[in-house]
Amino acid sequence: MKTLFLVRHAKAGRDDPALPDRERPLDERGCEDAPLMGRRLARHHVQPDLIISSPAVRALSTAQAFAHALGYAPQRIAIETRLYASTAETLLAVVRSLDKKLGCVMLFSHNPQISELAQHLAGEVAYLSTCAVVELRYDMKSWSDIGVIAPSKVKLDGPKL
Numbered sequence: 001m002k003t004l005f006l007v008r009h010a011k012a013g014r015d016d017p018a019l020p021d022r023e024r025p026l027d028e029r030g031c032e033d034a035p036l037m038g039r040r041l042a043r044h045h046v047q048p049d050l051i052i053s054s055p056a057v058r059a060l061s062t063a064q065a066f067a068h069a070l071g072y073a074p075q076r077i078a079i080e081t082r083l084y085a086s087t088a089e090t091l092l093a094v095v096r097s098l099d100k101k102l103g104c105v106m107l108f109s110h111n112p113q114i115s116e117l118a119q120h121l122a123g124e125v126a127y128l129s130t131c132a133v134v135e136l137r138y139d140m141k142s143w144s145d146i147g148v149i150a151p152s153k154v155k156l157d158g159p160k161l
Contacts, residue, residue: 002103003104003138004135005041005133005135005136006134007037007063007134009056009061010029010061010062010130010131012025012027013027013030015027022055022056022057024057025057025061026058026062030062030131031061031065034066035065036159037066037133037157039069047071047104048072048104048105051066051076051078052077052105053108054081055084056084059108059110062108082094084109088113088114091109092120092146096146098143099143115127118134122136125154129158130159131158132157
């Protein structure tokens, strides 16, 4: 059994046009939504074996808020540069390369690629709003089968859902 959580980063600010895109922080709503969603998952006893995040400040801040709520040490978050300004295919390649010993993985990234990956893996999920979470469960032993085998469970949640 494998469980993959696809998470779009929480809402980020656009107040400083001089700030590089990668450095944009969460805005006030994002700072509220990320811990809220992390706590929501904690109530369902989600325990990730690995959290992987884009290096962008807004994605990493979202991942850290989730980690805190889930009792996952923030310093254990794996930062993966391929999760920033990439494609859905690249995200899928990251997932397919995961160690088969891992049972539950959370991936924090950006639109449009995170929504495109969710759409590819679970057709009923067309778009992820900020801080939305898609849970995908698979009856398989290897992450390399993601995208080949359909998920046995798909659940979409978000701050406004």
